[in-house]
Amino acid sequence: MGEVLAELRRLAVLAVPLALTQLGNMMLGIVDMLMLGRVGREALDAAALGNLWGYAVLTIGMGMVLGCDPFIAQAHGAGDGRTLGLTLQRGVVLAVIASVPVMLLWLLAGPGLQLLGQAPHLAVQAHEYLLAQLPGAPAVLLYVAMRSYLQGRGITGPALVVMLAANIVNVGLNYWLIFGGLGVPALGAVGAGIATGVVRVLMAAALAWLIVRRGMHHGAWVPWSRAALDRTALLAIAGVGVGIGLQLGLEIWAFQAAMLFAGWLGDAPLAAYTIVLNLASVSFMIPVGIAMAAVTRVGNLLGSDRLREAERAAWVALGLGAAVMCASAVLMYGLRSELPALFKADAEVYALAAASLPIAAAFQLFDGVQVVGFGVLRAMGRTRYAAVINFFGYYAVALPLAWWLAFERGHGIAGLWWGLTVGLALVAVALLAWIAARGPATARKIALEQR
Template structure:
């Protein structure tokens, strides 16, 4: 098929994806700003935020991954003009996201003492405890927000989450400034101030999302008729059947990256801080692929509902191509500026910590070279996962991600990081290996499924 056919789809792909990208970038930039502001306090504080967030992100990955089940179900029902099903999926999805958010908060709060047994620097663990407790509670509004977001995404209203994240980011940055450093009459809370800011901004984000969606004339009917007694086990099982495997897919990847944080911490706080710097930058570029992944879920879900499998394959491949082009650009940026980008995070004018900061920056610059290479693999695997989610194929992809990240990626990270001179760089080579394996096998899975679907369709029905 000619390249022009795929390029023709790019305009609509971008129109769907860019609000999601901007919204996800908002989340990531908030984290980067937190890291920059906390990093000005020192390497130990930055490492503590990294350690605390490693546990938070594992819980968050489960919640966000589970919530993604809402999008393909809504997209399919919307394409079929089934309004009652759309409403039902929305109500059941919000109900489950609320319960899951509470469960994840309790799980993280109970898991905090485990940080003392991870072989991390004691100074870092002591700083991470209070920070983790506050950010853990923010999981409740965060996962509820995801329920609203995935519903809106399924209806192609992808801008609402972007607006809510922008508002939350502004609040977070302002509160960070006053609470971390103790400006004016505000107390100087240090790393805890960043946690308070995160909690407040996520509560505002949820409330704002509910407000702007409920005021939309096209959506207002979906906000009526919610009653606990109308919750049906059949719908809960349908969402769970998609949500649990989807949450595991995201969990396996996030857990691998978190393991990189812990392995780096066992090497030393400078390696852990460097890992956080490189991970923050890689996460920033990854959000572009995440936005395209959401577009893939929506568009593939719509074509599945319409049973137009020829169009489905064209749409998906057009998004894959767009992701590859974008990630090549980011790979070049990381390669060219790998020595300059880490300088944003640490203060080289701090004479007391000059040695630590210099070492952390040196390690981070090397990690960015590896990150430049895995941009392609990371981008491909997430957009293909989005397309598979649109097909409501989640079980086999979950197995693929487990094997790629934990049978292939983790052993390489562990061996090269702790048993060779590569250290932190070796850990990231393991990440690269896992992501590359996931990208390859997930694409093969998508090709197999779409080929099988097309084989069942008569030529005149294309």
Template sequence: MADPEAGSGPQPIPSRSEGRRFSILSEFVPESLQPPSFLETSPIVREILSRDIAECSSDDDSNTQVSDGEEEPTVADAKLAFHPNGIAYGSGYSTIAIQGLDRPVPNPREVEDSLQAEISLLRDNDILPPRHPRSQRSGILWRLYRRFFSTNVKDNEDPEPIFDFTDQAATESTPLLFSSTVEEEETLPTPPPEEVIERFEEAVAAHAIKTTWQRETKTLIQYAAPLIVTFLLHYSVTIGSVLTVGRLGMTELAAVNLATMTASITCYVPVQGLSTCLDTLCAQAYGSGHKHLVGLQAQRMTWLLWILMVPIAVLWWFSEPILASLVPDQETASLAALFLRVLILGMPGVAALESGKRFVQSQGLFQATTYALVIGAPLSFFLNYLFVFKFDWHFAGAATAMAITQNLLPLLLVLYVRFVDGRQCWNGLTRKAFSNWGPMIKLALPGMIMIEAQFSVLEILTIAAGQFGTAQLAAQSVLVTVTSTSFNIPFPLAIATSTRVANLIGAHLSDAARVTAKVAVVAGLVVGCFNLTIFAVLNETIPRIFTQDDEVVAIVKQVILVCAAMQIFDALAAVSHGILRGVGRQAIGGYANLFSYYCVALPVSLSTAFALGWKLSGLWFGLTMGLAVVSGLEMLYLYNADWESAVAQAEARMKSEDVTAEAKFTPA
């Protein structure tokens, strides 16, 4: 096999102390907690990339290698690498993560984020000078600001009294806040990266790094805010169709819920599950300097997904008899089948978008997906209005608008790569994308199975709702849309939490990680209470946004109060699983999720809905109980967890991980 260094530019060799720096979202699950069916993915990743490097290092591909003068991603200086894995919506975050999938190599943007995070912590602990000279203000408002908003550790450990009655008596000319001087506005120079790294290493060794709840709150907001926007924009494509169809009638609203849930469980969720392996493959290819392999991996996955969609398309085309056997109303089944047949046109875009998102994200271009959604999401609302009401395509118009949007989003990503950034990892279409599929499928299948296991519960509850009649199924459509929208706030918060906790655990800062965990739990409670308040106060306004049918509105108005109570547990479950993921115990959270869904939520839902006659209220009551159980189990585990052992296991794991500890790949 060809030497991977040949013709590919200088390869960055991580330092020995760099092991903990790659502990972002890594799995440190004891072997006793790992099911025997789990696959060691690191050898698979090595096999895939080794084969690709060997095949793509021939003379005809010499132009695809990184040139000597091209800037390489410098990873040796990263200690707190920022890996917002999960930004691809629906990537199975709350299921059992597959071992090794969350250990990508940092890209240049993540290295810079890492450095800035270290600088912030060093400044908070007075190890580096502040960005601006310390103000000498002493007014009441300034003291209030320092008490509640200052991220400096000293300010929080020994805050000045807000009301100091020993001060000299104030006069008419005494200002509450002293004005800034010219000196205070000067920006102090930041030390060079080498000095920052050295000081951070020394401070960690001396246990001199602490954090504050203000710092962690600020960090979580910075991490979560862009993800919230991205997730809401992504889900708005579905919301647009539901809002439009709700104006057509109760039957149409019920049908769109049945169709979209069936599409999710048979296509969208498996596609997202399979494509999660690109989080590792693309990032490893980019980090090792073989940038042309990033495009190759994305091409290979896209072709695989397109081939798998052929039998799915056949299933959708002939889905009417199957749906008719699941729901009693034949018109609802017929309309749902029509919706699915039209959605077949959007299948290529769904697959291309999942691969495209990983392609740009592996290069640190996380904003690319958001930019595409900023254009695509509003356009989907316009297309729904145009096709359904102006062109009088009615129900099929909503499906057409969704299919067009699904194909438009990857095209927008292509335009971003072509004209803005990311083109350096694309070397055009190649026949090599049709080779080396075996290891990739072996790597991708476990992720799809775990995600499918969780989402299947939602399909079961949707089918159960259909047994109560069209009105109940239409109300279920509104409730699923509303609760899914509200979940797009705590879910990004959970991703931000797992990232930050893993950063700090990887840097041996267990005390700081505990502070982040506490802040995240409080933030989850705040988000849950916010959602609960919205649901409870607007219990009649919300359903009327979707439909004017009084029967459906009455059902939603009643059941949404159950969903309101569920918001607390939904947010806590998301955040607690984010913390578990950060400390490397996501397997525990995954098992707790599966247990709560299949052993608590599903039995309680079906029992209360059918045996007690609670109907839709019973279905959501069972789901609420399941979330209460999983959040309670995860919180109990975290309360009794040994955070120091997580740090020790992180260090041991990273020292033994040869995929991220070496830039060279040995022959398979």
């Protein structure tokens, strides 16, 4: 029991700042929604659709960069500073490469959303909202590479400081650009997009400055060379990253597909679904922080060949994720009437959101377990199985069930949320079974080609 409590403390030390950083990242979008909700339902829906397309594409790029995670964590555990430095450099290279298709696909947002059945006027506004963020695409991928480098070494403070500062800047820029002032006209959703793009660039620049200024690369860095472009090593990272990108993408796309379903139900259901999704996503940031801590902790232990301790760390992290989401479910259910009021939506949207929150509360437990489970697999470098689980859980079960309940049975967005809940439950159970059979105790260290 003492070893479990000691592991719990280690995970908490890592998870708290990571969760706060993730919450801060989520708040960047929440602030957009809160302020645009005061502009009107149309602006809120346009930003929601813009984010739907933007994140659907960006997720794959982020997954490619996050392929560095197990290599960084295990190299730190093994005390291999050369691999740490080279992996960061290769993460930066992959971030630059991945940003090109991301930006090209963002340029197709308007036509793409119309092909997906969204209202033309909303698709046009969503396109403009996303184009305003275009410079932030490579910046956010570079930020992810640097954050993963620090996280794998157990350094969590700098990313949190940058995120807190980013939120302050974001509030000011949003207020100015959305509502106008100081000679700038009210830009609405486009103003929110400009603010997001600027903030992302500032975040990447600030984190790079902190790493160099505070010498956080000392002992884990090598001069830039052709080794950063080593094809074999880049493909090894990308191979892990593809699994992460697909796992993340399949989950996010499922919720975004449900958002498209909500859009087909009408403007009010779409706005209500967006509000509930944002509220659920806020609570989700806590187990995301725990999952990131599990990547670091389990990966470090695997790197130092302490397999049994890595196994224990994995199960402690899973238990912690389940516990915090049980508390979140109780809170969400108890505040089901108060939380939607924060968005200042009209009466119809408020009523739909308030009715959906108890269902969203029901899947909190499964959400916590599945995200931490994926973190464990990421630490092991076994990411493709995670993608397979997500594909069957969401696309063979959750979305077909959500469609049937929403449209065939007439349950509207409540049916969408019940379908997603069932899919999440199946994903969580499958992950627990896999980790029980083939968890960290059976893992081996992974290595990169070094030249």
